[in-house]
Amino acid sequence: xxxxxxxxxxxxxxxxxxxxxxxxxxxxxxxxxxxxxxxxxxxxxxxxxxxxxxxxxxxxxxxxxxxxxxxxxxxxxxxxxxxxxxxxxxxxxxxxxxxxxxxxxxxxxxxxxxxxxxxxxxxxxxxxxxxxxxxxxxxxxxxxxxxxxxxxxxxxxxxxxxxxxxxxxxxxxxxxxxxxxxxxxxxxxxxxxxxxxxxxxxxxxxxxxxxxxxxxxxxxxxxxxxxxxxxxxxxxxxxxxxxxxxxxxxxxxxxxxxxxxxxxxxxxxxxxxxxxxxxxxxxxxx
Amino acid sequence: xxxxxxxxxxxxxxxxxxxxxxxxxxxxxxxxxxxxxxxxxxxxxxxxxxxxxxxxxxxxxxxxxxxxxxxxxxxxxxxxxxxxxxxxxxxxxxxxxxxxxxxxxxxxxxxxxxxxxxxxxxxxxxxxxxxxxxxxxxxxxxxxxxxxxxxxxxxxxxxxxxxxxxxxxxxxxxxxxxxxxxxxxxxxxxxxxxxxxxxxxxxxxxxxxxxxxxxxxxxxxxxxxxxxxxxxxxxxxxxxxxxxxxxxxxxxxxxxxxxxxxxxxxxxxxxxxxxxxxxxxxxxxxxxxxxxxxxxxxxxxxxxxxxxxxxxx
Numbered sequence: 001x002x003x004x005x006x007x008x009x010x011x012x013x014x015x016x017x018x019x020x021x022x023x024x025x026x027x028x029x030x031x032x033x034x035x036x037x038x039x040x041x042x043x044x045x046x047x048x049x050x051x052x053x054x055x056x057x058x059x060x061x062x063x064x065x066x067x068x069x070x071x072x073x074x075x076x077x078x079x080x081x082x083x084x085x086x087x088x089x090x091x092x093x094x095x096x097x098x099x100x101x102x103x104x105x106x107x108x109x110x111x112x113x114x115x116x117x118x119x120x121x122x123x124x125x126x127x128x129x130x131x132x133x134x135x136x137x138x139x140x141x142x143x144x145x146x147x148x149x150x151x152x153x154x155x156x157x158x159x160x161x162x163x164x165x166x167x168x169x170x171x172x173x174x175x176x177x178x179x180x181x182x183x184x185x186x187x188x189x190x191x192x193x194x195x196x197x198x199x200x201x202x203x204x205x206x207x208x209x210x211x212x213x214x215x216x217x218x219x220x221x222x223x224x225x226x227x228x229x230x231x232x233x234x235x236x237x238x239x240x241x242x243x244x245x246x247x248x249x250x251x252x253x254x255x256x257x258x259x260x261x262x263x264x265x266x267x268x269x270x271x272x273x274x275x276x277x278x279x280x281x282x283x284x285x286x
Numbered sequence: 287x288x289x290x291x292x293x294x295x296x297x298x299x300x301x302x303x304x305x306x307x308x309x310x311x312x313x314x315x316x317x318x319x320x321x322x323x324x325x326x327x328x329x330x331x332x333x334x335x336x337x338x339x340x341x342x343x344x345x346x347x348x349x350x351x352x353x354x355x356x357x358x359x360x361x362x363x364x365x366x367x368x369x370x371x372x373x374x375x376x377x378x379x380x381x382x383x384x385x386x387x388x389x390x391x392x393x394x395x396x397x398x399x400x401x402x403x404x405x406x407x408x409x410x411x412x413x414x415x416x417x418x419x420x421x422x423x424x425x426x427x428x429x430x431x432x433x434x435x436x437x438x439x440x441x442x443x444x445x446x447x448x449x450x451x452x453x454x455x456x457x458x459x460x461x462x463x464x465x466x467x468x469x470x471x472x473x474x475x476x477x478x479x480x481x482x483x484x485x486x487x488x489x490x491x492x493x494x495x496x497x498x499x500x501x502x503x504x505x506x507x508x509x510x511x512x513x514x515x516x517x518x519x520x521x522x523x524x525x526x527x528x529x530x531x532x533x534x535x536x537x538x539x540x541x542x543x544x545x546x547x548x549x550x551x552x553x554x555x556x557x558x559x560x561x562x563x564x565x566x567x568x569x570x571x572x573x574x575x576x577x578x579x580x581x582x583x584x585x586x587x588x589x590x591x592x593x594x595x596x597x598x599x
Contacts, residue, residue: 120297124304127576131538132556136568139560140315216429220542223431226560239432246439257432265427 023273030266033259037083044077048233060251067251069242075255082233083259086215089149089234090267093214094207096153101160102203106191108161109168119165122158130155134217135226145228152217156210163206167199201278208271212264219260235260291588298584305576306358310351312572313565337367363570368562373570377552383453384551387467387474387543388536392529394475395482400525403486407494408513418483425480430539434473434546442469451548470547474539481535482528489524493517522593530586537575 036043051071058068066075108118125133137151171177172195180194215235221227222236223243230237235256242252321337322329338344341364342353357364363373399422406415442450448469454462493499494517502512541553548554552571559567 120300120304123301124308124576127301127305127534127579128308128572129534129538129541129575129579131541132572132575135541135556135560136309136312136572139563139565139568140312212427216427219429220431220538223429224542224545224557226557239429239435243435246435247443250436250439253432253435257429257436260432261424261428265424268423268427 020273020276022269026266026269026273029262030270033083033263033266034087037080037087040077040080040084044074044080046074046077048073048077048081050074059249066255067249069238069252070245070249075238075252078233078238079235079255079259082235082238082256085145085228085232085234086218086236086260087263089145089152089218089228090211090215092149093152093156094211096149097156097160097210098203098207100153100157102164102196104157104161105164106168106196108165109172109195110187110191115165118161122161122165125155125158126162128155130213130217131220134221135224138221138226143226143228145232148218148221148228152214155217156214159210160203160206163202164199167202168195171195171198201274205271205275205278208267208274212267212271215260215267216264294584294587298580301580302577303355305580306355306573307351309569309572309576310354313569314347340365358573363573364566366559366564366567368559368564368567373566376555376567377570377574380550380552380555382551383463383467383549384537384540384544384553386464387470387540387549387551388533390467390471391474391478391539392532392536394471395478395532396525396529398475399479399482400486400521403483404490404513404518404521406483407487407490408509410491415487419487422480422483425476428477430473430477431542431546433476434470434543437469437473438546451546453549466547466549470543470549473546474536474543477539478532478535481532482525485524485528485531486521490517490521493520496520523590526586526589526593530583533579533582537579 040048045065051073052068056068056070060067060075066079069075069078104118104122108115108122128136133155134148134151137154138148141147141151172190177190177194180190185194218227218234219236219239222230222234223240225240227236228234230240238256239253242249242256245252321334321341321343325333325337335344342350345353354364361374363377365371366373366376369376402418406412406418409415438450442448449466451466453466494513499512499516502516503509507515537553540551541556543549544551544553545557556568556571559565559571
């Protein structure tokens, strides 16, 4: 662990974050995937929707670096465009679940009367396995990108809420909060200025993991055929489409599976890195 | 102790009541007329009205809710629209493969993960430790259905080591049916071993740092004895916890894995129910699985009392 330095806390954080090679590598890989997908229109070698009968199921190599699918569409280009959808769903779920989770968690941690009902509700929500609850919600809401984001955000909000509540309960008893209260700060100021700011690190860590889980869950829902519209390319729908050709053209499934796995692995490593850098006390394992 | 038990059981009742309420609300959230949705676009108005009264949808919402909750508490989860049978018997008919798939994969996960987790903690920082952690993280990052598809293609179709999919002919014997579950259980076992490995390693690390372990070492006890006699016994608790926690993961994994291998279990049933808009079945599956989860976690908490004499409530 780095020795305490006089540098600003931010510089210290970055130094700690980058001190682990695996985390640094994960950040680079994830940033590369993010940028490639973001700039898909510029970097994609072909139109992801352009069909060609002659190119049907072309193996990787030649004109099609990663092969062509059953409609002769370029797999690499589709992967890049599909990544935009998959990453957007991951990010959207992480953001939405964080906002909602912070709201519920702060309310439960601050107001004793609300704690019981909110905590029991969180317990009940967490009793549902995530995919099963997401399936039920999507089946009711209907399968669109926005609805999948909403459904998965509902699934993951309790996780954030639980962490925020636990941290709030600890922090609101600390002397500086007491001091702020004695100085006449309003509950709202204490909640947002003193407490929220100090529990940001566990929230960021958890949100990173939820980003990863949400991408896995989206892929799962799409694979089951109950996620987003199968015509919208996402990494999950690509696997679902390629499944029919598992025996002839496994590459249709191999590549989307690899990008999902690499992205999720990178996110998990980044989450671990954030956790260790933001709170060195937690860095006891690994 | 008795007070703790009563408190926990009351808490569980509240949570199960909330589970029922959430399941009720989710299905009621469906936009439009549920009866028309279930029947599809070709249904006549009379059909819809008949279904509405059959489902009790023409009664006030509070009355519907009350009869839903009292029914559910008596084991009545409504009637499947598609099968025209009680949801409970539809679910029970599909339970066998799901239960055995979950059990086998849990056993596989425990057999893989606990020894490696313990050894990794014991040799902390070694190549094996780092390799184990990295592999576990990798296993947690790969979508289980993708692993399933790959295994299906290369181990079942190409090498022919396992049946590729299905659950045998309708008259297949029990042993034959279980044969179809081997490959799916391995897939699901690998996925679940990741969490168990990390958990076992972390709790073993905690235990190895305890005073009594240091005492045992300073008495001149061999490392082997320290680990096997002192540390391992106390690692039982976290392993029990993780079994409770993996239940949700197992069920989620089973839903997807059953779909990959075309196994007619509860997971496959739920996915088909979504496509058929058979809401009572979805609702019933949610309730059964969530209640089981709550129950299992209560049981694991109670097992603590038996395993660890230090835990007092």
